[in-house]
Amino acid sequence: MRGFLLSRKHYDNGVAVAQQSLNSLKLNGDSSPAIVFEPFDLPSTNQRFLGAPHPKGTISPLALRASAHDNASINLDTAIETIKSLQAQDGILTKKLALHGTLLFRGLPIHNAEDFSKFAHAFGYKPHEIIGIVVNRPQLAPNVAPANEAPKDVLIYNHNESQQVPHAPEYIFFYGHKAPSVGGESPISSSLELFHRAQLEIPEFVNELVEKGVQSSVIYKVDKQYEGGSTLKQAFGKEIKEGDDEVTKRAKIEAQIQRYGRGKYTTWEWTADNSLILTHRLPAIRTQPQTGLPTFFTGLAAYYKARQHNKERKEVSHQLFGDGSPIPEKYLEHLARITDEIRVLHKWQRGDVLVYDNIVAQHGRQPWEGEQGDRVVFASLFDGESVPGGYGFGDWAKLVQALDG
Template sequence: MATFIEPSELRSHTINSASPSSTLVVFEPFSLPSGNQRLLGKPHLDNTPIPLALRPSPHDNVKIDLSTVTRTIKSLQSQDGGILTKKLAQHGTLLFRGLPIRNAEDFSKFAHSFGYKPHEIIGIVVDRPFLAPNVAPANEAPKEVLIYNHNESPQVPHAPEYIFFYCHRAPKKRGESPIASSVELFHRAQQEIPEFIAELAEKGILSRVTYKFQKQYEGGSTLKQAFGKEIKEDDDEATRRAKIEAQIARYGRGKHTTWEWTDDGIVLTHRLPSIRTQPGTNFPALFTGLAAYYKNAQVNSGARKNVTQQLFGDGTAIPEKYLAHLAIITDEIRVLHKWQEGDVLVYDNTIAQHGREPWEGEQEDRVVLASLFDGENVPGAYGSADWAQVVQALDG
C-alpha cells in the first residue's frame, strides 16, 4: 500500500556532485502524495522509495538553467561508475521535477547528458516519429486505450535498458503513468504462484508478433516501418523480403527466432526469457508484459488484441489464472504517477515497469515524449538454457 513518505526518510538520498565546482546543481529528494510514491518491498533495501523524486535546489545563487543541469548530470555520471545509474539500479525509477525543460529539444539534451547509447527500435509495432534527437511520442494510441504495466519491448529480443519520459502537457483528469518494481513482482509471484514461476523458468515464453503491410491500428506501424529501413521504392518483392529478414537476423537469436510469411505480412516467433536478472545484484525480475496482455485484452477492443500472442516456451497456453494473479500483485505494488508539466521520469527498464492510464478530455490534452537508451550491460540469464540470455542487436 502506498503511504506518504516523510521528508526525514529521504534526506540520505540528496544527490550532490563531488566536483569542487560551485556552479553545479544539488538534487534534493522530496515526498510525493500517497498513491504516487511508496517504499519498495523485499528484496529491495529497507526505506527505498519508488520513484525517488528529485528537484534542483539553488545554492550559492547558482542559476538553474538547462546548461547547468546537464553539466551536473554529466558530472554525477562521471563519478563512481555513474551516480544516477546506481540510483536507478536501487530505486528503479527517478522523477525529476522543476527542470528548465520546455520542449523536445531540451528533453533530448537532458536525456543524452546521462551518457547512454541511443536505442534503435527494431520490430516494435508502434509508430514513433522522431521530434528531436532520439525523442519521439511515448504512445499515440487513443486516450481511451489502457496500456497496463509492462517492461518496454518484452515481446522482442532487443529491449532498451533505460527509458526517459517527459511531460509536455498534462491532462486535468487521469492519464497517469504507472510505476512498479519488476524485482518485487518476481519476489511476490515466486511466493504466491511458485508453480507458475517454475514453469516460466523451465520453458520461457513463445512470443508471436504479427506484422502487416498495412497499419493494424491507430498508433501502430507497418511491416516496412518495423523492419524495412533498407528497402527502396524500386526493390522487387524478393529483395524486400531479403532486406526484412536481414533486419530480423540482427536480433542475434539464431534458431530462437523464426518467421512465416503470410498473404498480408509476416509472423515472428521468439523464444524468450520472461525472467531476467539485474546486472550487479543478480536479482531476478519478471521482465514481461504478460499481465498487460491480459488486462489490455479485457478493456481494449479492436485489432490491438491480435498483434502479440504469448505462450509458454513449449507452445502451450498460459493459464489465465496466473495472468490474473500477476495483475493482482501488480495493482498492489504499483503507484500511479500524476504528471505535472515539465516532469521527467527515468526508468531502469530491467527492474521497473511503466504503462499509461486513460484520461478524460481531448487526445491532445496529454503529451508525453519518450527517449530510449541502451546500457553497458543487458539483463542476465536466469538459468543456463541458451534461450535464457538476451543480447544487444547487431549493428546494422
C-alpha cells in the same frame, strides 16, 4: 575533478512517503550557481516503499527537485553539466536507478523535445536502436519520439519495454510536455518485487516459466493495424528503398530480423497478404546485473489487461509458454493483481522527467479524460553497459544486443 556533497535530510510524514536519510546531490566547484538535486516527498498514490527483495526503506520513484543557490534561475546547460559530473562520480545516478528503479526529476528548464534530448543524452548511455517496433514513434529530436500515440481510452498496463523481442533498452526516459487534468498517469512498479511475490504465491507458475520461457508472436502488416501502431516497413524496413520489388523487400526485412542473432529461437513466416508473423522464444525472468536478483521481464499482465480492457483493439501479439502451450489465465490474472497492489501512478506536471531502469521497473499509461492532445509525453530509449542475462535453462534464456550491421 569535481566532487559532490551529500547533505542529509530526513522525512517522516506518514501518508506521503519518502526514504529516510536520503541524500541531496550537489556539485563543488567555481561555476555558479551550482545545481542541487534535492529529494522531496510525493503523495502515497505516487510514491511507495518497495517490498522485498529491495532493501528496507527503499522508495520509488526517488523524487529529485532541481534548485540553485539563493533561488537563482536554473540554466539547462548547467543542469546538463551537473548530470554529466554526477555520472562521472562512479555512475551515481545509474546506481540510484538500479536501487530505486525509477527517478523523477522536477524543476528543470525542459520545454521541448530538443531540451529533453540534451538532458537524456547527458547520462552517457548509448541510444537504443529499436528493431521490430510495434508502435509508431516518429523522431522529434535526436533519439526522442512520442511515447505512445494510441487513443486516450486505451489502457497500456505495466510492462517492461520491448519485452516481446530479444533486444531491449536498459533505460527509458519520459518527458511530460503536456498533462491532462484527469487521468493519463504513468504507472511505476518493481519487476523485482513482482517476481518475489509471484515466487511466494504462485511458485508452480514461476517454475514453469523458468523452464519453458515464453513464446511471443507478433503480427506485422503492410498497413498499421490500429491507431498509433507501426507498419511492417517501420518495424524492419529501414533499408527498403523506393522501387524495391517484393523479393528484395522481404530479403531486407529478413536481414533486419537476423540482426537479433537468435538463430533457431527466432522464426518467421510470410502470409499471402505480405504480412509477417514473427515468433521469439524468450525468458520472462531475467537477472539484474548489479545484484544477481531475478526479475520479471515481461508484459504478461499487460497482455491480460489489454484483452480485458481494450476489447475493441485488434490483438497483434500473442503470449504462450515457450513450448507453445497456453498460459492459464488464472496466472495472468494473479500477476495483474500483484501489480495492482505494488504499483503507484505518477501524476504528471509539465516539465517532469521520469527515468526508468527497464530491468528493475515496469511502466505503462492510464487512459485520460478530455482531448487526445491533452497528454503529450516524449520518450528516449538507451542501452546500458550490460544487459540482463537469462534466468533459466539453455541458450534461449539469454537477452542479446542487436548485431551491428
